[in-house]
Amino acid sequence: MGDGLSGSLTLRPATEDDARFFFELRNEVGVREASFSSEPFSWEHHLDWFERRLASGDPIFVAQSGGENVGYVRLDSLGDDEYEVSVAVIPEVRGHGIGTSLIKQASEAAEAEGAIRLIARIRPGNDASMKAFEAAGYSGGLHHNGEEMFLARSAVK
Numbered sequence: 001m002g003d004g005l006s007g008s009l010t011l012r013p014a015t016e017d018d019a020r021f022f023f024e025l026r027n028e029v030g031v032r033e034a035s036f037s038s039e040p041f042s043w044e045h046h047l048d049w050f051e052r053r054l055a056s057g058d059p060i061f062v063a064q065s066g067g068e069n070v071g072y073v074r075l076d077s078l079g080d081d082e083y084e085v086s087v088a089v090i091p092e093v094r095g096h097g098i099g100t101s102l103i104k105q106a107s108e109a110a111e112a113e114g115a116i117r118l119i120a121r122i123r124p125g126n127d128a129s130m131k132a133f134e135a136a137g138y139s140g141g142l143h144h145n146g147e148e149m150f151l152a153r154s155a156v157k
Contacts, residue, residue, distance in 0.1 A: 025072065
């Protein structure tokens with residue numbers, strides 16, 4: 001694979017065919033270190049989660065650049081038009097603004113569909129995610145028990 005930056009970033013809805021891509025990225029060392037659940041997933045566990053996730057109807061997207069998968073973003077419903085946003089990008093494109101672009105596009109799409117509040121839950125020390133979400137219009141920084149930080153973006157209605 002090239003640098004993953006050879007084309008504009010596009011989002012497309014995830015499908016069953018993306019199960020392997022999500023599995024590999026969810027289990028990538030950097031993603032595991034940034035996640036609240038740091039243990040790797042088994043294929044069986046992941047496939048069960050992925051199938052349920054697709055069936056839930058909550059938005060889940062694959063990010064592509066130059067025709068290649070470079071990341072994903074998912075929005076998990078918290079009820080009342082509120083979603084938690086989770087994002088991951090492949091190691092080869094980290095530090096190039098892909099995460100910020102991915103967060104912005106997914107957030108704008110969610111707001112266009114009626115989302116009122118978007119939440120990012122970030123582990124303390126995950127400066128890259130903090131910067132990406134802030135650059136995408138999220139703010140806040142509420143610390144909770146020293147184990148997580150929250151940033152939020154509210155749609156202007």
